Amino acid sequence: MGKAADNKQQKRDALLNTAFSLFTTKGLHNTSISDIVEQAGVAKGTFYLYFKDKYDINNKLVVHRATMLFDAAMARMKEHDLKDCREKLLFIIDDIIDALTENKLLLMFISKNLGLGFFRFTVENAGITEHPTIHNAYQVFVDEIGDTVQDPKLMLYLIIELIGGSIYSSILYEQPVSITELKPHLYKTINGIIDQFSSGS
Amino acid sequence: MGKAADNKQQKRDALLNTAFSLFTTKGLHNTSISDIVEQAGVAKGTFYLYFKDKYDINNKLVVHRATMLFDAAMARMKEHDLKDCREKLLFIIDDIIDALTENKLLLMFISKNLGLGFFRFTVENAGITEHPTIHNAYQVFVDEIGDTVQDPKLMLYLIIELIGGSIYSSILYEQPVSITELKPHLYKTINGIIDQFSSGS
Amino acid sequence: MGKAADNKQQKRDALLNTAFSLFTTKGLHNTSISDIVEQAGVAKGTFYLYFKDKYDINNKLVVHRATMLFDAAMARMKEHDLKDCREKLLFIIDDIIDALTENKLLLMFISKNLGLGFFRFTVENAGITEHPTIHNAYQVFVDEIGDTVQDPKLMLYLIIELIGGSIYSSILYEQPVSITELKPHLYKTINGIIDQFSSGS
Amino acid sequence: MGKAADNKQQKRDALLNTAFSLFTTKGLHNTSISDIVEQAGVAKGTFYLYFKDKYDINNKLVVHRATMLFDAAMARMKEHDLKDCREKLLFIIDDIIDALTENKLLLMFISKNLGLGFFRFTVENAGITEHPTIHNAYQVFVDEIGDTVQDPKLMLYLIIELIGGSIYSSILYEQPVSITELKPHLYKTINGIIDQFSSGS
DNA sequence: TATGAATGAGGGTTCATTCAT
DNA sequence: CATGAATGAACCCTCATTCAT
Secondary structure (H helix, E strand, O other), X not given: OOHHHHHHHHHHHHHHHHHHHHHXXXXXXXXXXXXXXXXXXXXXXXXXXHOOOHHHHHHHHHHHHHHHHHHHHHHHHHOOOOOOHHHHHHHXXXXXXXXXXXXXXXXXXXXXXXXXXXXXXXXXXXXXXXXXXXXXXXXXXXXXXXXXXXXXXXXXXXXXXXHHHHHHHHHHHXXXXXXXXXXXXXXXXXXXXXXXXXXXX | OOHHHHHHHHHHHHHHHHHHHHHHHHOOOOOOHHHHXXXXXXXXXXXXXXXXXXXXXXXXXXXXXXXXXXXXXXHHHHHOOOOOHHHHHHHHHHHHHHHHHHOHHHHHHHOXXXXXXXXXXXXXXXXXXXXXXXXXXXXXXXXXXXXXXXXXXXXXXXXXXXXXXXXHHHHHHOOOOOHHHHHHHHHHHHHHHHHHHXXXX | OOHHHHHHHXXXXXXXXXXXXXXXXXXXXXXXXXXXXXXXXXXXXXXXXXXXXXXXXXXXXXXXXXXXXXXXXXXXXXXXXXXXXXXXXXXHHHHHHHHHHHOHHHHHHHOOOOHHHHOOOOOOOOOOOOOOOOOOHHHXXXXXXXXXXXXXXXXXXXXXXXXXXXXXXXXHHOOOOOXXXXXXXXXXXXXXXHHHHHOOX | OOHHHHHHHHHHHHHHXXXXXXXXXXXXXXXXXXXXXXXXXXXXXXXXXXXXXXXXHHHHHHHHHHHHHHHHXXXXXXXXXXXXXXXXXXXXXXXXXXXXXXXXXXXXXXXXXXXXXXXXXXXXXXXXXXXXOOOOHHHHHHHHHOOOOOOHHXXXXXXXHHHHHHHHHHHHHOOOOOHHHHHHHHHHHXXXXXXXXXXXX
């Protein structure tokens, strides 16, 4: 793991960070690979050593950033002393929604693909400088609620997609209501979903 | 409404239909305006008489097709004798899910923008050969459930986004479960949402 | 056939002439489409309205120039009063060899594809501002010698390929002998071939 | 001739064989040095230790393979008891034509450069793992027919170029006639050429 | 209104070549 | 000798857009 390997990772990260910055500010469509490499300070050809094309790096970034969002929320959750799983889940959800409300560019970037950071199906391994701490926020939860809930994966899926779908327009356009107004209804619905999967139905 | 106007509408429709066909099969990114006009049988310049660019026609199409989906479901619903509003809503949802399961290309096209066919915020007037009959599936529902439910718009919003978010990966990739397995849970959740908004909470 | 059509042909011809000039001086490999359009004074995209790529225009040019060579030789032949077909054929061959000896760049360009100007199989219609006078030098000959020679096409084919193959290195590198030395032997061989096909063998 | 030298030769041969395989299947133009080194299993930089560029290795290959063709024909000829030089020559020609008919990729590769395997002018020393057995098929013939034929080199030159030019389109496109039909006429012509150079003209 | 030839900037991509290891 | 990551010039080609007809 000499200087070369370090340098290699450095370039890859520079490309990822620059791409994220440009995609969020100018949009995927208005960002060219020329833009990315120029700002990242690497040669054009170097891009193609690491990524297939613009869409490849974009996919990897969506997964990466959504994962980071969950990881950060998990970390903050652990600093609190929450008594049960439901509380933990709601804490994380609230934390993520707040984070996205603060960072609208990130919200637009992740768009409705929140699920990609939680689960990992559909898009294969992102291959990004993985901090091998929490591979999978989802796994952590399933482990904890596995016994009290039947089909925890499905439950979490419904919750995540409900959130991913509804906060987008609420935060960005305050449509149909602002996020502040949305939250109580949203959390009530989420509680309802948890009940539904918890009761011995 | 002379021959000229007819011809005009004809060209516009040809462009819309061709664009839809190409977008769904080749994708927005791989379809050029040249492709569209060539297959539609009109001249390049003509495109710009009707649409600003590729993204303009795409937006109009998403709204258009999502609206058609709701209109068709509404029409089929009226052929049945459903007793209350909840039944009607669930019928429509089921009809739409079935339609999208049958037509995966349409599902991919509408993606998670199902809401655009139901509500009309975010994207301005689509300006498509509107049959001015049913302007808005949403309006119809609000009128019917307005008295029994407080904040019907919000309720419908949550339901629609939940559906739009969760069926996508289920139908296309059978992840995390197939649409057949998803449905019962989904409908139970929807019923829960309706309860939540109906009870005098 | 207005100004537009004229202009169109003009651009096409400009591209063909420029390409020929560049291919012969710099070589196909060292000539870029940018070079061609720049020197021809048309836009880059215009090239692609008329030709598929560099190789397409090259093929069309080879056929075109080889045809021109034959046409010119035919024209000069008609100015002389030659008594029979054999004399005519030998006149044309001599004329072409002289022309190629004078114009080594043209020789290198046509290379060993002399036959493409005489016959037209393998490469389809070149689509070049055809002077519709002599479509096909070969046809003219077959008409004249058809009765005295069986299988005139084959005979001409062997003769043309023999010439095309042997003069190249002789003219360019004087290997194995100079063209002056080669000629008598070559013509004797050609006469031999004509004899072979003429005798009631 | 230690292990190092062996290894060296091994890499060189791997590059040559891979290049030949790629040139014949994908064409010179569509084969990159990257392709070659990747498939040969050596590093990019290694290529430049042995060859100047793509065209360098191609030239060496054309000569190499054309030579191999003649060598193989010569070897097979020696297994037969042929009485005179004319018979030997015709045997070799027939053998080569058959070989090229069987192996159309090789024919396309050698194209009309058959002469390069027989004579060695124009392209300088190929520098290929030369088995120093038969340096030159041509030399062998000249030694044998030197006394009965004046200017044997020229005679062989004409014959080889006639063959090289005429079989190409005949084998690949059956134009103007199939190789089976071409052969009798071709051999008659060759015999004519031999006569022409043998008679005390 | 409708056309479609012409544009030309700039997109993505390749690839021969270098050089520190 | 051998490597292969990095380079960046230069490539081909697309395509949205214009405008004279």
